[in-house]
Each structure stands twice: as structure tokens, then as C-alpha cells.
Amino acid sequence: MKQLKSLLMIMMLILVVTGCTSTGESKSIGGAVSNDEGTVSQMEEGFIFEVTDNSVLVLDQVNTEDFDKTWNDISESYKGSAIWLQTNEASTLMVGQKVQYWIDGPVAESFPMQGSAEKIEVIAERSVENKAFRNIKVTGLKGKYTITGEGRVFEVTMNYAVSDGHNYLVEDFLTLDMGAPEWSAFTLDIQIPEEKLPLNGTLILELFEYSAEDGSVINLFSIPLESFR
Template sequence: MKPFKMSVIVFLTICTVIFLMSACGKEEDEQKVKHSEVTSQLNPVLSIQQRNDGIEVLAVLENHSNHTVTLSFNSSKMFDVSIVNSSSNEVFRHSKGKNYEAKQEDVHIKAGASHIWKTKWKHSAATRKAGIYKVNATFLPNEISPGSLKTENLTVKETFTLQGGTGEQRNNSFRNIHFLGKDGTYKVSGEARVFEASFSYSVTDGHNIFIERNEQTAEGAPAWAPFSFEINIPEEDLPINGTLMLELFYYSPKNGDKSDTLAVPLQSFK
């Protein structure tokens, strides 16, 4: 075979190999992108509803992709939900006290559909404590197909305001709470039984803290002592949609944590 002809054949062979490798690589990249697009469109959502007998939480995974997504679990524990109060104390955990079975189970979520898991923090109207609470839900698959767990955000957080029940305006440190006013201007009075006659208060809507200040009473614990103060929040800072909550508390001399928080709803805005 002549050298020129041989060179042409070798050149064409190399070009063919490069073309095939490029095509395979492109197809592989497209597949990766496709899988990434599928899994990145799993959207976690929380729905929180206050009932007479407690707080119902719906933990939802929405499939916004154009493909069915399969979540594989190696345990009957498919999700968990925790609720903490404004003092960062956990008041509810779905998995607490439950026994879970080790088993393989798949959940298929069709394109445009969703899957719902439910739980409930049970309490009566008389015992519930008003305040701002934070809910955290985590979904616990060990595998997702198509795609990878690394591309997923399988946690979601929400904040909700819980209105108090009967006889709510007191605890071990605060009692006889009264307030007057609206639209950012309020006068608050009551009685406190606190260490060294010192306590604090904040006003929040669950997302923003508008005020946090310290107050003094005339006498410290174990005596109950009266207090009063005024709250002024500029109208332009008030929430468009939400509830202003007054939280009375003191910082523990032992560890500096918020203690004995009493939450009082001041005003709802809609």
C-alpha cells in the first residue's frame, strides 16, 4: 500500500474514533444533565394547620419534572418532623418513641404529582402555648432514581404562629398580662417573679425581631412585682401578613438561655 494512501486511512480512522468518543461523551453529559434536571425539580413543601386538638403537619414532596421519580427507602422511617419553640426547645418530634422496621420500600412520584406524609402534634386548646414555632421536615430516602441524593434539597423549614388557649396569659414567671393599642403602638402591663428583678421582652413576627429590650421590676423573686412598658414600632416596619407576638422571658443565670418564655399575640395583619 502506498504511503499516501496509508496516511489517509490512518487519518480517517483517527477522525472516526474522535467523532465516536465525542458523541458518546456528549450523550453521557446529556444524560447527566437530564438526571440532574429531574432530581433538582423535587420540591419539598410544608402545610401547617391548627386544629382544636393540635397542629397537623403535611410534609410534601412535589415532582416538578417531566419524569417519574422513584425514592427508595431502607426503613419504614421515610421522614421526620420536629417543632421547636422560640426558646429553641423541641416540643415535638414525629419519630420520638416510634419503632421502625428495616425494610426496602419504594415511593414513585409521577411527573407533576406529589406524595404526602402526615403527622400531628397533639394538645388541647387549654394546654397549648401561644408563640412563634419553627417546623423542620426531613425526607430520608437512601436512593433516588433517576439522579443522585447529592443534587437534592430534601429538607424544608417553616414558621407558624400558635394562638394561646384558655387561661394562657401566665406561667411561673409572668402573670396578669394586659395590653392596649394597635398598629405598632401598645402599652403592656403585668406581674413578674424573676431573678434580681430583671427580665427581657421581644416583639417578633417569626421572621423579624422588631424589638428586644430589658426591663426591671421593683422587687425580685420570690415576690410578684408589677411592671409596665410601651412598645412603638414604625408603621412602615409592620408586617403586611402575619402576627406580632410579644415574648416575655429572662436569661438563665446558669447557662444564659432564654427561660420561662410567655408569648402573647399583640395583633394580626392580613
């Protein structure tokens, strides 16, 4: 009789445990997320290195000075992991941001790897500044960009240019409200005709000023606008 009662209790416990784990609800398991189908997407971290209109290139390790370069510049010497993630959030993300991401579905084992992002969360912004420029932010895609930030230049004139790595597509200047040593907020609206956009490459924005002493370029600040592939 005692054995029968013990057997019944064990069966009831099994039913309770099975019912609790088969509700189909999403669960967080450490750094992973379990979806309704029961598959688990592992959370990873990295730094956004390039941005296109529908994907981002994420590296797990990168030197600060390399953010102003392109993947082609560092690919041969890069030793970490790299992945292109397709995402509808690409237009809201920026080069240099540290992110956490979850992959949705299979991953192509190329280099960089390729997959789709289930979710991307920014956990740290890139600190972008030098002696003359700070708080630089870029928005826009497909040749239409808005750049905001602060400048501290002598004679209230800052210069800017956009290159595709081979040729300069834009070269111009902007007069700020105040000159150094004060910081002055600015906004740049840049448009590049579609026929001038690279088929494969990265647009780089350069902010700088000319030396009052010898006319040389000083305080050069570079930041990627958009990558095309």
C-alpha cells in the first residue's frame, strides 16, 4: 500500500513539473532568451563597426582608433569574431556603440558571419570628440545625412568633407555662432546624389579646421556616415 502511494505521488510530481515547463511562455535563461517555439537565442555583445540601410557589422573587439577605418582596412589583421546582422533598426544605430544582440535563426559561417537580429540593445555610446569637435551624432541613409555636434574653432569657421575612400564628394565650410574657446552647437545637412554613392565602400565624414599659422589641416575628426555593400 505504501509503495502504491509513493508511486502515485511521484507521478503527480512529474505531471506538475511537465505542466510548468510547457506553457509556451518566453523565458530568460542567463544571457539567453527562449521563445514560444522553445528555441534559445544566446545573447552576445560587441561594437557596431559599420552600418548600412538594413544591417550592421558587429565586432566583439575593436581598438578605438579603428572606428574611423573601414572593414576592408582591418579585415586581414582582425583576429576577433565579426558578424553582419540584418535588422530593421539599422537607421537608429551608430558606429562605435556597444550593443547586446540576440540572433534570430541560422547563422552563415562566413567571415564575417551573417545572420538576422532578433533584438539589438545599445548599452554604451561611443565617446566621440577631440580638441575642436565633440558630441557628434549622425542620422540618415542613402546619401541624405544630418550631423549634429559642437565645435570649438578659431575664427568661427569649421570645415568639412565627405569621401568614399578614393574621392571627395563634398567639400565645404560652416560659420559657427561662437569661436574658441567657447563651444558652439552646429547642424550639417549633407546630400549626395545617388549616382555618386559607392556600390561597395564607406562614406567618411571629415571635420577639421585650417591652421592660422601655416594653413595646414588641424584637429581632424573622422566618422563613418554609411557603408554600402
